[in-house]
Amino acid sequence: MNNITDIIIRVFSGAGASSIIFFSTIIFSLPLGLLITFARMSKLKVLSGFAGFLISVLRGTPLMLQLFMWYYGPFYLFRVSLGLNWRLPAIIIGFSINYAAYFAEIFRSGIEGIPVGQYEAASVLGYTNSQTFIKIIFPQMVKRVIPPVTNEIITLIKDTSLAFAITYTEMFTVAKQIAAAKATIIPLLVAGIFYYIFNYIVAFVMGRIEKSFNYYK
Amino acid sequence: MKNLKTVLSTLFLIVFSLLIVACSNSASNTTVETTATKEIKETVAQKKTFTVGFDAEYPPYGFVADDGSYKGFDLDLASEFCKRAGYEFKAQPIDWNSKDLELNQGNIDCIWNGFTVTGRENDYTWTFPYVDNSIVLVVRSDSKIEKKADIAGKVVMGQAGSSAITALEEEENAELRNSFKSLEQCPDYNSGFMNLESGMIDCLAVDIGVAKFHLNSSNGKFKQLSENLSSEQYAVGFKKGNTKLRDEVEKVISEMWKDGTFIKIAENYKDYSLTDMICLGEYVK
Numbered sequence: 082m083n084n085i086t087d088i089i090i091r092v093f094s095g096a097g098a099s100s101i102i103f104f105s106t107i108i109f110s111l112p113l114g115l116l117i118t119f120a121r122m123s124k125l126k127v128l129s130g131f132a133g134f135l136i137s138v139l140r141g142t143p144l145m146l147q148l149f150m151w152y153y154g155p156f157y158l159f160r161v162s163l164g165l166n167w168r169l170p171a172i173i174i175g176f177s178i179n180y181a182a183y184f185a186e187i188f189r190s191g192i193e194g195i196p197v198g199q200y201e202a203a204s205v206l207g208y209t210n211s212q213t214f215i216k217i218i219f220p221q222m223v224k225r226v227i228p229p230v231t232n233e234i235i236t237l238i239k240d241t242s243l244a245f246a247i248t249y250t251e252m253f254t255v256a257k258q259i260a261a262a263k264a265t266i267i268p269l270l271v272a273g274i275f276y277y278i279f280n281y282i283v284a285f286v287m288g289r290i291e292k293s294f295n296y297y298k
Numbered sequence: 299m300k301n302l303k304t305v306l307s308t309l310f311l312i313v314f315s316l317l318i319v320a321c322s323n324s325a326s327n328t329t330v331e332t333t334a335t336k337e338i339k340e341t342v343a344q345k346k347t348f349t350v351g352f353d354a355e356y357p358p359y360g361f362v363a364d365d366g367s368y369k370g371f372d373l374d375l376a377s378e379f380c381k382r383a384g385y386e387f388k389a390q391p392i393d394w395n396s397k398d399l400e401l402n403q404g405n406i407d408c409i410w411n412g413f414t415v416t417g418r419e420n421d422y423t424w425t426f427p428y429v430d431n432s433i434v435l436v437v438r439s440d441s442k443i444e445k446k447a448d449i450a451g452k453v454v455m456g457q458a459g460s461s462a463i464t465a466l467e468e469e470e471n472a473e474l475r476n477s478f479k480s481l482e483q484c485p486d487y488n489s490g491f492m493n494l495e496s497g498m499i500d501c502l503a504v505d506i507g508v509a510k511f512h513l514n515s516s517n518g519k520f521k522q523l524s525e526n527l528s529s530e531q532y533a534v535g536f537k538k539g540n541t542k543l544r545d546e547v548e549k550v551i552s553e554m555w556k557d558g559t560f561i562k563i564a565e566n567y568k569d570y571s572l573t574d575m576i577c578l579g580e581y582v583k
Contacts, residue, residue: 153496162497165453165482245458248484248493254458257395258483261459264398264421 085267088259092271095255096279099241102172102251106237109177114184121189132185139182145246148175152247172244180237187229191222224294231287235280252276348385350376351406353394355486357511358570359412360389371572372410374563379550395459401537408543409535412507414461416530417468423540425548426581427531428560429572433462434509435523436502438494443501446525450477452500455490458483462503465528487512495519503527507570514569531577552582 120132139147151171155161195218203213242253256272352360354368363369368389380387392400400406401422412431415424437443443452456462463483466475475481482499484490487508494502495516504512506526513520536544554560555578564572 152498153492156496165480165498168498245485246489248455248482248489248498250483254483258458261395261398264402266399 088263088268089271091259092252092256092268092275095250095252095272096275098244098249098251099238099253101169102176102241102244102249103238105173106176106180107234109173110180110184113177113181115188117181117185118188118192121185122192136182136185139179140186144175144179144240145243147179148172148243148247151175168247168249171247172249176237176240180233183233184230187226187233188222190229191226192218194225195221224291227287227291227294231284234283234287238280238283239276346385347388348376348380348383348408349388349390349406350408350410351390351392351397351400352409352411354391355488356394356412356508358507358567358572360391370411371564371567371570372412374566375551375554375560376410378554378559378563379547382550382553383546394457401535404537407536407540408547412505412532413535414464414530415533415535416528417461417464418535421538422535423538423544424536425534425544425551426578427533428551428578428581429507429532429575430529430577431532431575432506432529433465433503433527434506435525435527436491436494436504436509436512436520437500437523438497439518439521441500441521443523445523446474446527449474449501451479453480453482453498454478454501454503455482455484455493455499456503457487457490458485461505461530462527465530466503471527491516491520507572507575511570551578555579555582 117132117136120128121136123129123132148171151174152168155163155167199217199221200213203217208216241251244251245254252275253272256268259268260266350373352368352370352372354360354362356370358370359372360368360370368391373389376389377387379385390400390406392406397409401409409422412429414431415427435446435449443449454466456466463481465471466481482493484493487504490499490502490504491512493499509522513522534544534547551560554563560578561573561576564576
């Protein structure tokens with residue numbers, strides 16, 4: 082019994098490292114995703130073309146490969162040696178930019194799904210373009226994108242285990258190491274339960290947020 | 299329409315329950331050996347397949363050759379053993395962290411892959427050692443680190459689950475380990491050397507064969523400290539208690555040693571200084 086408590090404590094100690102990736106990615110990728118959406122929907126062909134290209138590269142290559150690029154890139158491309166302190170920033174940049182690309186497309190679908198009538202009504206009432214977006218379009222977009230954004234957030238929690246590819250020891254790696262040392266799969270099951278609980282909380286909170294936005298129904 | 303719904307939901311139920319059955323089976327295997335696994339093992343024995351578990355990123359013992367096939371000193375030995383003992387040879391790449399699960403579930407018959415005996419004497423049924431290996435310390439060639447004492451205050455890395463990490467976690471190395479700035483773990487040795495080259499870490503603790511390979515193929519980017527972290531031996535590991543298969547392997551390897559086949563196979567890997575590390579002669583009577 083003591084043994085299992087010990088395993089649970091050790092696996093949980095790795096949860097902090099996973100949470101750092103998770104929360105940093107959420108904080109940075111959501112606003113960045115919105116910026117990419119604006120660029121993608123811009124009337125400037127150069128800007129929207131660039132955003133489209135960026136999204137296609139970020140979505141079209143493995144996240145693990147992108148993490149390698151951010152981590153090893155500075156040295157192998159520019160011969161700049163950044164030391165181990167670069168590891169966490171590289172992970173956060175890699176995750177945030179990758180997830181921003183997915184969020185950008187979700188936001189775009191949310192914005193484009195809003196009926197033209199809303200814009201027309203705003204125009205009739207004398208709203209400027211930015212007022213229309215901030216007061217009318219954006220709140221409706223947020224409502225619409227919550228389910229797909231929740232999907233991405235849940236995927237993100239599970240993707241944090243990719244960070245070990247560039248030697249960052251997070252929860253799943255800790256679990257794998259204990260499993261190897263003790264020749265048992267219990268640590269992996271414990272890690273699985275932790276992921277599930279974390280995802281359950283996220284799904285619950287997002288469900289609540291979705292409900293609180295349901296003021297017209 | 300309703301019909302289609304019934305069909306679909308029945309299908310879903312079947313698939314889902316199969317999944318649950320499969321999951322619960324694999325979960326119970328590690329603690330209790332079910333009759334099912336015993337049956338599987340017996341059928342394996344009837345077909346006489348000899349499945350070798352190995353890490354496909356561990357040259358020269360097991361790795362992926364230029365043509366995509368699995369190659370390596372240990373795989374060559376195992377395949378020669380199978381030829382002589384009449385087994386069908388199967389090379390099964392495994393995740394090194396899951397080696398015990400694979401062995402206990404009977405997915406593999408043995409681990410034959412530069413497998414370190416030292417520290418694991420009582421965990422497996424072992425053949426006699428055939429390679430004497432040591433864990434060495436590798437640094438960048440422009441590094442100021444010259445001897446073991448110099449790595450105090452530095453960032454040191456080893457492969458997760460490797461004998462280097464095991465050695466550093468031992469009580470007798472506690473002082474050395476605590477002198478490090480930090481001890482990091484990498485998923486495979488290639489990323490370890492990339493971390494070393496790019497200056498992320500200062501020193502890599504690595505098995506001598508792997509170190510020699512990278513020292514030879516990297517045009518002087520790295521150097522090896524003259525002091526070793528530890529010295530150790532390799533043998534073939536079987537599931538504890540499987541002395542029958544172990545004895546068979548020992549017998550055939552001894553024959554291979556006496557007729558010179560063993561050394562001939564080792565010479566195919568002389569880039570890795572394998573021939574210098576063979577210690578089988580001390581054990582074959």
